[in-house]
Amino acid sequence: MKKVWIIGGVAGLFLYVAYVGLNPFTKAIDPSPLLADGYTDFETGVRRLPNGTLEVAALTRMPDVRAEMMRWWFADYMQTTEHYKRWHPKDHVWMDWENKVPGEVVGASHLVHEYIGGELGKLRIQFVDPTEFFGFDPNGDDQFVICARAGLLEEALNAVRMCHLVRNTEWGAEMRSRFWLGHVAVRDGNDEVASLIGAVGNAAIVRAFALSYGDGVGLLKHAIEEMGILASFLPSLYASEAGR
Numbered sequence: 001m002k003k004v005w006i007i008g009g010v011a012g013l014f015l016y017v018a019y020v021g022l023n024p025f026t027k028a029i030d031p032s033p034l035l036a037d038g039y040t041d042f043e044t045g046v047r048r049l050p051n052g053t054l055e056v057a058a059l060t061r062m063p064d065v066r067a068e069m070m071r072w073w074f075a076d077y078m079q080t081t082e083h084y085k086r087w088h089p090k091d092h093v094w095m096d097w098e099n100k101v102p103g104e105v106v107g108a109s110h111l112v113h114e115y116i117g118g119e120l121g122k123l124r125i126q127f128v129d130p131t132e133f134f135g136f137d138p139n140g141d142d143q144f145v146i147c148a149r150a151g152l153l154e155e156a157l158n159a160v161r162m163c164h165l166v167r168n169t170e171w172g173a174e175m176r177s178r179f180w181l182g183h184v185a186v187r188d189g190n191d192e193v194a195s196l197i198g199a200v201g202n203a204a205i206v207r208a209f210a211l212s213y214g215d216g217v218g219l220l221k222h223a224i225e226e227m228g229i230l231a232s233f234l235p236s237l238y239a240s241e242a243g244r
Contacts, residue, residue: 028051028053028180028183029133029161029180029183031133031134031147031163031178032134033176033178034138034145034163034165034176034178035134035138035165039059042055042057043057043059043176044057044058044059044220044224045057045220046213046216046217046220048208048211048213049180050204051182051204051207052182052203052204052205052206052207052208052211053180053181053182053183053207053211054179054180054181054182054211054213054215054216055178055179055180055181055216056177056178056179056180056181056216056219056220056223057176057177057178057220058175058176058177058220058223058224058227059174059175059176059177060174060175060177060223060224060227060228060231061172061174061231062166062172062173062174062175062227062230062231062234063171063172063231064171064172064235065166065172065173065231065234065235066168066172066173067141067142067143067144067166067167067168067173068144069173069234069235069238070144070146070164070166070173070175070234071144072238072242073230073234073238074105074127074146075103075104075105076102076103076242077237077241077242078095079097080095081093081094081095081096083095084112086233087226087229087230088114088222088225088226088229089229090115091114091115091116091222091225091226092112092113092114092226093112093113093114093115093120094112094113095110095111095112095113096111097109097110097111098111098124099190105127105146106127106128106129107127107128107190108126108127109124109125109126109127109190110124110125110126110127110148111123111124111125111153112125112153113153114222115222116218116219116222117214117215117217117218117219117221117222118218119218122152122153122154123150123151123152123153124150124151124152124153125148125149125150125162126148126149126150126158126190127146127147127148128147128148128149129147130145130146130147130163132147133147133161133163138165142167142168143165143166143167143168144165144166145163145164145165145166146163146164147161147162147163147164148161148162148163149161149183149185149192150162151185151187156186156187156188157184157185157186157187157197158183158184158185158186158187158192159181159182159183159184159185159201160179160180160181160182160183161179161180161183162177162178162179162180163177163178164176164177165177172231175227177223177227179216179219179223181211181215181216181219182201182202182207182210182211183202184197184198184201184202185198186198
């Protein structure tokens with residue numbers, strides 16, 4: 001009888017670990033390194049977290065760019081597919097906005113077709129208040145922060161959390177980007193709702209099988225390329241279009 005209990009206990013422990021991951025007390029998302037002074041030991045790369053999700057980090061240096069220019073790009077300037085394709089001529093295909101208010105980006109959803117890792121994704125990127133991630137608003141005169149939930153455009157399903165932080169430097173600005181892949185949630189309009197799909201999709205074992213390291217590498221490559229391209233033309237564009 002004791003042997004049966006032991007076997008049952010081991011099986012139960014395996015199922016528990018398979019569902020919640022190796023460390024269920026680890027925060028699902030930790031954006032605090034984005035705010036760190038200096039540099040951390042994970043500024044660019046891909047790693048798998050104990051809960052099965054992938055975290056992708058990218059550091060982009062942007063000479064002559066300022067945080068205000070990045071805010072202007074997202075909130076004011078980028079309106080057409082032509083604008084969007086200039087951002088990454090090879091990977092960006094089409095864009096539109098949903099719930100966009102001039103001069104604002106929080107509450108709007110960026111609807112895009114873009115290639116990531118060689119595959120065409122049709123995505124909905126819903127920009128949210130950074131307070132949802134940080135517990136407070138980290139935006140300031142020398143710092144611009146933009147955060148989003150991202151998912152499929154043609155299905156009401158999210159799977160990614162993301163934040164970009166741009167901070168001014170002596171020579172321009174630098175962007176820290178973080179993507180957390182594997183946070184599955186059904187959408188109802190702009191809200192995320194509890195569902196069986198979310199419960200199953202967020203199991204650590206499902207995340208481990210559904211998300212490959214290559215998925216993270218493809219996203220990392222795309223992020224570095226698009227932000228590098230944007231930095232190459234944004235200062236002159238801002239000067240000519242914003243008159244500042």
